[in-house]
Amino acid sequence: MPDQFQVGIIGGGLAGLCAALHLNKLGISCIVWEKGEYPRHKVCGEYVSNETLHYLSYLGYDPFKDGAVNIDEFEISHWNGNTTHAKLDQGAFGLSRYVFDHALYQLAIKNNITVHLQENVTGFSKTEEHYEIKTSTNQTYQVQILLSAHGKKSNIDRIMDREFFQKDNDYLGVKYHFKYPIPSNLVALHNFETGYCGVSMVENEITNVCYLTSKSSLKKYGSIEELESHLLWTNPFLKDIFTNGEKLFDEPKTISDFSFKPKKPVEDGILMLGDAAGLITPLCGNGMAMAIHAAFIASTLLEAYFNKKISAEELRHKYAEEWKNNFQSRLDVGYNVQKLFGKKSISSVALKSLQVAPFVLPAIIKKTHGKDFFTKGLPGKDFFTKGLPGKDFFKQ
Ligand SMILES: Cc1cc2nc3c(=O)[nH]c(=O)nc-3n(C[C@H](O)[C@H](O)[C@H](O)COP(=O)(O)OP(=O)(O)OC[C@H]3O[C@@H](n4cnc5c(N)ncnc54)[C@H](O)[C@@H]3O)c2cc1C
Numbered sequence: 001m002p003d004q005f006q007v008g009i010i011g012g013g014l015a016g017l018c019a020a021l022h023l024n025k026l027g028i029s030c031i032v033w034e035k036g037e038y039p040r041h042k043v044c045g046e047y048v049s050n051e052t053l054h055y056l057s058y059l060g061y062d063p064f065k066d067g068a069v070n071i072d073e074f075e076i077s078h079w080n081g082n083t084t085h086a087k088l089d090q091g092a093f094g095l096s097r098y099v100f101d102h103a104l105y106q107l108a109i110k111n112n113i114t115v116h117l118q119e120n121v122t123g124f125s126k127t128e129e130h131y132e133i134k135t136s137t138n139q140t141y142q143v144q145i146l147l148s149a150h151g152k153k154s155n156i157d158r159i160m161d162r163e164f165f166q167k168d169n170d171y172l173g174v175k176y177h178f179k180y181p182i183p184s185n186l187v188a189l190h191n192f193e194t195g196y197c198g199v200s201m202v203e204n205e206i207t208n209v210c211y212l213t214s215k216s217s218l219k220k221y222g223s224i225e226e227l228e229s230h231l232l233w234t235n236p237f238l239k240d241i242f243t244n245g246e247k248l249f250d251e252p253k254t255i256s257d258f259s260f261k262p263k264k265p266v267e268d269g270i271l272m273l274g275d276a277a278g279l280i281t282p283l284c285g286n287g288m289a290m291a292i293h294a295a296f297i298a299s300t301l302l303e304a305y306f307n308k309k310i311s312a313e314e315l316r317h318k319y320a321e322e323w324k325n326n327f328q329s330r331l332d333v334g335y336n337v338q339k340l341f342g343k344k345s346i347s348s349v350a351l352k353s354l355q356v357a358p359f360v361l362p363a364i365i366k367k368t369h370g371k372d373f374f375t376k377g378l379p380g381k382d383f384f385t386k387g388l389p390g391k392d393f394f395k396q
Contacts, residue, residue, distance in 0.1 A: 005031045005114070006306060008133055008143030010121045010156060013042075014288055015274030016149035017104040017115075018295035021059040024113050026303045031143070032113065033135055035120035039102035043173040043255040045198035045210045045282055047071060047187050048100075049289040050091045054374035055296055060107055067203030068095040074365065075188040078351040079235040086361040090369060092187065092285065096177070096202040121150075123159060126269060145305070145315070147298060149273040149291070152258040156276070160268060164261040172218055173255045173282070175210040180245030182207055189283060190237045191351065196283055197238055206248065209241060212282050215256055224252060260335055265323035266316045271298050277323060280331050281338040284368035290327055293373050297322045326370065333367045 007023055009016045012034030023030045048063070056063065071092040077083045108115050120136035124146065133141040150156040157165045182188070187200040195213030202208050211232065221227040233239040258279060265277040274291030298319055305315040340350040 002132070002140040002142050003031070004130075004142045005029045006143065007031075007145045007147060007302060008131065008141060009033070009147045009149055011149040011151055011154070011274075011276070012036075012038075012105060012115055012117075013101060013149060013151055013274060013291065014104070015276075015291035015295050016147070017101065017108055018055075018059060018292050019147055019149065019273060019299055020108055020113050020115070021061075021104065021111065022295060022299035023302060024108075024111050025059070026299065026306075028299075028302060028306055030113065031141065032108070032115040033119045033121050033133070034115060034117050035136070037117045038105045039098045041175070041177075041249070041253050042097040042101070043175045043210065043253050044097050044288070045175075045187075045200065045285055046094055046096050046100075046202050046208045047092050047198065047200050047285045048095060049286055049369050050093065051370045051372045052289050052292045053093075054372055055292060058374060059104075060111075061103060063093055063095045063100065063103075066095060066099050066103055068093040069184045069201050069203070071185055071187050071200055073183070073186045074361070075186060076351065076361070077188065077190045077235060077237050078348065079190075079192050081236045082351065084351070084361060086365060088187075088365065089362070090371070094184075094187075094200050094202045094208065096206065096208065099203055121156065131270075145302065145312075146270045147273055148270050148276050149295075150276045152275040152279050153255070154276070162263065162267065164259045164263055169257045169259045170214045170216055171256060171258055171260075172213050172215045173210065173258075174213070174224060175208065175253045177202075177248040178207045178209055178241060178245035179205070179248060180207045180209075180241050181205075187285065188237065190235045192232050192235045192238060194231055197232060197235075198282065198285065199237070199241065207241070207245070209245075210282070224254070260338070262331075264320075266320045269312075269316060271316065271319050273298055278327060278331050280327075280368070281334040283338055284330065284334040286330060286334070286369050289370060290330070293326060293370060294323065296373060297326065326373075330368050330370070333364070337364060337368070 006028050007030040009032045012032045020030050020032045072088050074086045074088050075083050123134045125132050130142045130144050131146040184201045190197045194217045197211035199209050263278045265272050273294045280287050301315050304310045
């Protein structure tokens with residue numbers, strides 16, 4: 001007899017681990033399969049919007065105990081060195097994924113949640129009652145509901161032959177940690193021809209430097225070092241970091257072949273969480289908050305499902321709807337704003353416009369960030385009266 005759980009979660013990144021912690025609090029049995037292990041570095045700007053803080057606290061995690069820094073100011077620079085500043089009203093915190101993901105994993109273990117490391121989900125099939133999951137360790141599992149929090153790029157997308165999979169994937173993300181002094185409350189977005197680079201501080205006075213460019217640029221210059229000296233160093237801020245800072249990794253962390261094209265939040269009955277449901281362009285700095293928020297939405301609806309308040313069909317329908325209501329416009333704004341950067345002539349105009357009309361920047365920040373989704377305390381009554389429009393809704 002295979003191991004059985006109410007919920008199976010593919011992927012132990014932020015979305016997967018937050019969902020596991022939340023479901024466990026609700027008394028819903030779950031398993032997380034994670035193909036990697038912890039701690040590990042990830043390509044990420046490591047700037048986390050404060051809209052997540054109350055929810056993280058509910059899950060039992062305080063990032064500031066692990067040295068997270070407060071961030072409340074934003075700077076954007078043109079490659080000629082001109083800058084524009086904005087206050088971040090809601091604010092954010094800086095914490096490395098090395099610490100963040102590991103801390104959530106440790107919390108999951110402390111709470112006796114089943115997390116299988118170095119176990120890759122290699123296939124699944126669906127019957128009327130359950131999903132049957134197969135993994136790289138030749139194990140088989142049965143779960144009633146399957147969540148996939150497999151990130152921006154995974155074998156799961158290939159197995160499912162997801163529509164976006166082969167499209168629009170010329171992107172390259174590169175990340176370093178530096179010893180380089182910057183104001184700890186500042187997140188900067190430094191532009192260069194063909195891309196942009198986020199710079200902000202995480203724990204232990206480490207400065208995260210993470211940029212997005214294209215694989216074609218890498219091909220043109222032949223190596224990451226050449227690409228950086230020809231493209232990134234045209235911006236004086238970046239040149240200074242790379243020439244005067246101390247790199248803390250031997251090699252940069254890189255990721256490529258991912259897509260910002262629309263995805264579906266529910267596919268084959270599986271609830272997609274985090275980047276698996278849709279990837280927001282990194283300049284928005286909101287991907288992690290969206291991943292964590294999606295875990296909140298899915299877990300809250302799963303509570304209703306397992307308490308027999310909604311059917312499986314309603315669960316999927318409502319999840320897709322809540323996902324779109326909360327995230328779709330942020331994704332669209334992020335995608336369109338990103339188009340303004342990376343092409344010299346267009347981004348020059350865009351950055352000059354920001355200097356002339358500084359109120360535009362806070363407006364963009366507002367449109368790409370969410371609000372604290374947990375201020376009302378525990379989800380439940382409020383969420384269902386507001387979020388679930390009642391019996392008739394699903395019959396429409
Ligand atoms: C260049 C760049 C900079 C960014 N900067 C920021 C930023 O500053 N702020 C921000 O909020 N967001 C940022 N993001 C986005 C952010 O990193 C993601 O939105 C976030 O990591 C999504 O979390 P997740 O849990 O969905 O996926 P992930 O954290 O990627 O986790 C997915 C997990 O699934 C596992 N997995 C995959 N397939 C399988 C399988 N078959 N079986 C088992 N396990 C599997 C993987 O090993 C991984 O651990 C950035 C993204 C990029 C590319």
